[in-house]
Amino acid sequence: MKKIGILTSGGDCGGLNAAIRSIFFRAKNKYGMTVFGIKNGTTGLVQRPLDFIELNQKTFSGYLLKQGGTFLGTTNKGSLKAKDKIVDQEKLLIDGYHQLGLDGLIIIGGDGSMNILQKIAKKGNLKIVAIPKTIDNDVGATDFSIGFDTAVNVATQALDNLHSTAVSHSRSMILEVMGRDAGHIALSSGIAGGADVILIPEIKYSIKGIINKLNEMKKRDVKHSLIVVAEAVKMENGKKVIHEFKDGQKRLGGIGEYIANQIMSKTDIECRVTALGHVQRGAPPTANDRILASAFGVYAVDLLEKGKFDKMVAYKNRKIIDVTINEAIKTYKNVERNDPLVETALSLGIYIGDIK
Ligand code: F6P
Numbered sequence: 001m002k003k004i005g006i007l008t009s010g011g012d013c014g015g016l017n018a019a020i021r022s023i024f025f026r027a028k029n030k031y032g033m034t035v036f037g038i039k040n041g042t043t044g045l046v047q048r049p050l051d052f053i054e055l056n057q058k059t060f061s062g063y064l065l066k067q068g069g070t071f072l073g074t075t076n077k078g079s080l081k082a083k084d085k086i087v088d089q090e091k092l093l094i095d096g097y098h099q100l101g102l103d104g105l106i107i108i109g110g111d112g113s114m115n116i117l118q119k120i121a122k123k124g125n126l127k128i129v130a131i132p133k134t135i136d137n138d139v140g141a142t143d144f145s146i147g148f149d150t151a152v153n154v155a156t157q158a159l160d161n162l163h164s165t166a167v168s169h170s171r172s173m174i175l176e177v178m179g180r181d182a183g184h185i186a187l188s189s190g191i192a193g194g195a196d197v198i199l200i201p202e203i204k205y206s207i208k209g210i211i212n213k214l215n216e217m218k219k220r221d222v223k224h225s226l227i228v229v230a231e232a233v234k235m236e237n238g239k240k241v242i243h244e245f246k247d248g249q250k251r252l253g254g255i256g257e258y259i260a261n262q263i264m265s266k267t268d269i270e271c272r273v274t275a276l277g278h279v280q281r282g283a284p285p286t287a288n289d290r291i292l293a294s295a296f297g298v299y300a301v302d303l304l305e306k307g308k309f310d311k312m313v314a315y316k317n318r319k320i321i322d323v324t325i326n327e328a329i330k331t332y333k334n335v336e337r338n339d340p341l342v343e344t345a346l347s348l349g350i351y352i353g354d355i356k
Helices: 016-031 089-099 111-124 148-169 184-192 207-219 255-266 287-305 325-329 340-347
Strands: 003-008 034-038 052-054 104-109 128-132 172-177 197-199 225-230 242-244 250-252 271-275 311-316 319-324
Touching (some): 016 034, 016 104, 016 287, 089 111, 104 287, 111 128, 111 325, 128 287, 128 325, 148 172, 148 184, 148 225, 172 255, 184 197, 197 207, 207 225, 207 255, 225 255, 255 271, 287 319, 319 325
Parallel strands (some): 003 034, 003 104, 104 128, 172 225, 172 271
Antiparallel strands (some): 034 052, 311 319
């Protein structure tokens, strides 16, 4: 392995710069490799001229480690799924990899990126290793992905800020968090931030159940409350709240408003809604995310050096391990009923849906 590339793909999150930094130092200092940072996800290999930078010590002399986002840029538009009418983008990517003379490529991405790139790698003989990143923490075969801890911390901080204003005004403050189809961010931040109600896509709730909880609090003279709701939670009619934007894309968002309106139309409880959105993605990474990203970076370079391709690094039972990319993407990691955090929420008296 003489020359390797790194690319960040999919939605950004805290810890990506820390991972790139760690990959560079391991590759350069231990193995004397040349390291190229590919710009804007796969786009840097698809476009001509190729868009990349050679990384060096100076690249990391500032405080990149502590910054959110990815200094290489990324894209989550899935551009490789839609075939360009004139040129085959997959072919351009494969040619780009070989033109650059890469011996290996580290992909920092979520399940979607891994899925697409694994297929292309097979077709074009690309040697790839993946590092899981996503605030949603929904990649299989790893307990944690880079970016989750940062998002949970942002959401917890938001709940802390909402708590005081909830008490001042005797209101119910509703926090809508991201997470795609998984409730990990909502569940963890809700427990850490002292929520009274946590709604996640995996557990069925009822408006009646939420109102019962708030009324029971009222009886104890507690007139304020905190509700966390994950973006993919469905309305009682079984539909998700989805906005169609001017660019033709459909995105999740608005379930917080729905819950607020339901509560306000059936009780005299005053509700306010905060949709946290991309604040969860852009925040400076927590210490845990910086550490995880750094450890993943080292392990990923070692995998390339050992010739162990088509693998994803993972964190399991306090150890960094590797699994096949297939193993990682075969199951979407939802919150399971037997997740200890579900039991924790229940025993804290949090309404988490119509389960016991
Ligand atoms: O997958 C990460 C995530 O932040 C989801 O939680 C959210 O639904 C989505 O990406 C938002 O994506 P976009 O960057 O397109 O707004």
